[in-house]
Amino acid sequence: MKYFLICSILCLTQCAFANLEHQLKPSPKGLEKNKIGESVTILNQNRVFFQRGHKRYVEINPMFGMPWSEYFSKQQKQIGFSRYEWKTVYVHNIEDKNFELTNVKTDYVFFVVANRVKSNWEEGNLGQVLQMLSFCLYPCQENLSLEVTVKLYHQNRLVSEKKNTQMATRYISPWYVFIPNRFQMRDNENAFNEPNVVSSMYLQGFQEAIDEIYLNLPNELANEMKGIPE
Numbered sequence: 299m300k301y302f303l304i305c306s307i308l309c310l311t312q313c314a315f316a317n318l319e320h321q322l323k324p325s326p327k328g329l330e331k332n333k334i335g336e337s338v339t340i341l342n343q344n345r346v347f348f349q350r351g352h353k354r355y356v357e358i359n360p361m362f363g364m365p366w367s368e369y370f371s372k373q374q375k376q377i378g379f380s381r382y383e384w385k386t387v388y389v390h391n392i393e394d395k396n397f398e399l400t401n402v403k404t405d406y407v408f409f410v411v412a413n414r415v416k417s418n419w420e421e422g423n424l425g426q427v428l429q430m431l432s433f434c435l436y437p438c439q440e441n442l443s444l445e446v447t448v449k450l451y452h453q454n455r456l457v458s459e460k461k462n463t464q465m466a467t468r469y470i471s472p473w474y475v476f477i478p479n480r481f482q483m484r485d486n487e488n489a490f491n492e493p494n495v496v497s498s499m500y501l502q503g504f505q506e507a508i509d510e511i512y513l514n515l516p517n518e519l520a521n522e523m524k525g526i527p528e
Contacts, residue, residue, distance in 0.1 A: 314487060318483075318499065334406045335405065337385060342390065346414065364491060377501070377505060407450070413445065434471045439470075442466045444463070446462055446463075461507070463503075465499075
């Protein structure tokens with residue numbers, strides 16, 4: 299039974315594709331990458347892949363691949379090194395039982411919050427149920443939205459907060475296997491780390507929020523510094 303379930307999931311993921319509402323833009327012109335120094339800390343409160351368990355929400359990790367907390371930590375470090383030219387990036391999950399505030403060693407801290415992705419399939423109407431039972435022989439379409447919030451702290455003071463909502467559409471049907479170029483990406487859902495539309499939404503929202511923080515940082519940092527007593 300377990301083998302059959304795994305095969306069914308893998309088969310279904312090979313029929314799943316997705317389009318993001320928009321693509322991540324290159325680094326904005328005028329983005330000064332040395333505004334906040336060379337070392338930063340990223341604190342994550344990431345519940346994107348959480349599902350309701352018996353008593354509480356629990357994170358559902360991929361069947362194959364690294365846990366999501368490790369994957370996002372790795373990706374955020376790579377983004378920090380390449381897009382923002384940070385030299386040192388510390389990443390912590392604040393819900394990790396071993397995390398303590400004393401772990402934060404840098405003046406600048408990004409606090410990243412994302413809750414569970416929202417789907418129009420949560421409504422669970424009869425038509426959607428029948429489509430899933432038929433393995434989406436009649437093509438299934440799922441609309442997804444994810445809100446990502448990033449706050450920047452400087453020496454424990456809130457400097458800036460940016461929020462954005464990422465939208466995407468997931469398409470599932472065995473017929474789509476024959477026209478993969480119609481879509482931006484394949485979606486392995488929770489079978490593998492990549493490609494995955496939800497993780498792509500999260501990482502894109504993370505970068506767009508930091509881009510916006512950088513572009514507005516001079517005025518916001520000046521206002522923040524005015525509030526510090528001499």
